[in-house]
Amino acid sequence: MAPVAGLQYLVGPVIVFAVLAGLALFLRWAFGSGDRPRPPSDDGLLARVATTSSREAALALRAVLSDAEIRSTIRFPGPHRVEVLVFPEDAARARELAASFPAE
Template sequence: MPVGAGSGLHYLVGPAIAFVALGLLALFMRWAFGSGHGRRPSPPATDDGLLTLVATLSRRETALALRAVLSDAGIRSTVRCPAPHRADVLVFPEDAARARSLATSFPG
């Protein structure tokens, strides 16, 4: 049924269409750019950048002790704790061979 120009209803049709269009646009934006609540979380990134993994230990304290041994040998290192009961020791690639030999002789 067409809305006649003489009725007062034709003033409501334009804004109603605009509000419906804005509502649909808002729903689309929420779907497209939402936080993803309820979706599976993405796996953690395993990119070590410039560093090389030389040892994985079960305790952070042991990893810090190995890091001290590496530091005494002049090797720069860092400790990463990606999960409970897991600590990774990382070094620069040029020091990786020496660090691995020290890590294998490490009592921890």
């Protein structure tokens, strides 16, 4: 009977390790940050008013919009592309300001 008792001490840690490995794989699958591209037309509740090629130009446009009391944010959909987004009710005024904004 001694070999059976020794086997119990080996089976327990193996089961614990298998459960933890399975949990780790599940969590990686569930919460992984995979490179899932967003659909190009999915702006959610925001409206796109401008697209620039540099972060600095987008931040400068955001400053102009902020001075006009228009809330805005930026998004980086790809390399060398920055989009300025605003709420739909401010989109018309924001587009006017963006059109008068000096080109890069």
